[in-house]
Amino acid sequence: MAPLPGSGSLGNGQQGPAPPRPLRARSSSERFISKFRTFVKHEAEKNKSKWKTMGPAKVAVPSPNDFLQKHSKEPKLAPRKKEQDGKKEPALSVPGRTYRPVIRIKKNFININALAVIKGVPKKPRHFCVDSRQGDKYLLEPSGLVPKYIKKKDYGVTPKYVTQRNEEIRREEEEREAKVVEELKKRAMKHLSDEEKTSILQALKKKWEELNREFQCLPVLTDTRYKKMHKAEVEMKLKQLEHDIEALEKHKWIYIANE
Template sequence: MATQSAQEGASGPPPQPAQPGKPARYISKYSELVRREAEKNKSQWKTMGPAKVAVPSPNDFLQKRSKEPKLAPKKKEQEGEKLLPLSVPGRTYHPVIRIKKNFIYKNAVDVIRGKPKKPRHFCVDTRQGDKYLLEPSGLFPKYIRKKNYGVIPKYVTRRNEEMKRAEEEYQASVLAELKKKAMKTLSEEERTNILKALKKNWEEVNRAFQTLPVITDTRYKKMQKEELELKLQQLEHDIAAIEKHKNVYIANV
């Protein structure tokens, strides 16, 4: 037992597996640049103006008469240029003489030659003499004196003309439509030709009816006989109607 413990003490405890450590924290390479920009613009707009204002120079003080308007500097004469003397006016030159007008005389002449003012119409409504102008009150018939009083306005005349034109166009379209649908009158020649054709058809149908056998013992013979009888009756009716009436009308379908 002592030997086993000595061997264990000499060799030591068994090695334990190394535990993985935490990864290094990520640090951006722009962090320093962002920090400097933030410190630079930290209090840039805390006031209404910029943080740093240029201090005026002591040499730029307000001098005496500096705000008074100054005349433009005179142009220096060019070298070698001389002023020419003024030209002498001609004999026909007449200077402009400004004559002062006599406004008092002018006003007097205007009053003498002017038309007298017409008296204004007043209306007195109380016994104390209270009065007011009659024209703006609405009691004065000033509208009947207008040049266009009682004249139909242009827009009313234009509207009436348009309505009349539209009515005429409508009536013309109705008449045209009625003419299209109107019945046509047969002439005497057409009536005679139709009557001859109907009589000729009647003779042909009658000849076919006469050639039928006397005994109709089959269904086909009965149907043929009834059909010929109906045709004869219709032809006789048409012939009688055309012979009875001289004026025959045909509708346009």
């Protein structure tokens, strides 16, 4: 295959890099020109200020007729309206015959003050307390050295809230004590009267006699397990009855616990 024009070939059959192409100059007609170029140029010329930093080239000279006149800067009242809301203002009327103008009477303040001082109550002297030899003093009443609080009517009286609190505490203690007494009464042992003690003794002795008769009726030969167990049970009941009868007869007062 023949090599392409403009391309090089090496001896080993490989093709080398192509040589650079010459640059072609572009004409001015081929360059990109924005369609807003004229508009932007016009806006830039329009907003441009030639005296932006130096000020205007010419300053208007004030006219000689516009000089500062006298009292021109003083505030002036608005001109009075002849008609207001379509109504004419009433004309100034002449005062009537019964009108009496208020006459200001000049008071003699010196005499008034003198009478007030003569008739007034003299001020009480204020007590001071001097606490240094240089004459440093302060009012005695607000210092706390005057015993004025002990002269109050309610001095030494127990406040109401303290009395109310003590009453509540006492009531709570009474309720607690009543509950404790009630619990103790419930748990207290019952005293056995003489009649009940006698009847219980008679019943125990009668039961003992029945068990003793049953024990004597038992066979002499206990060759079986049942006979041995029955004899041991009867003996145990007899011992328990004898213990109870002895305890009732020994003690004078008997108490029974409530279960």
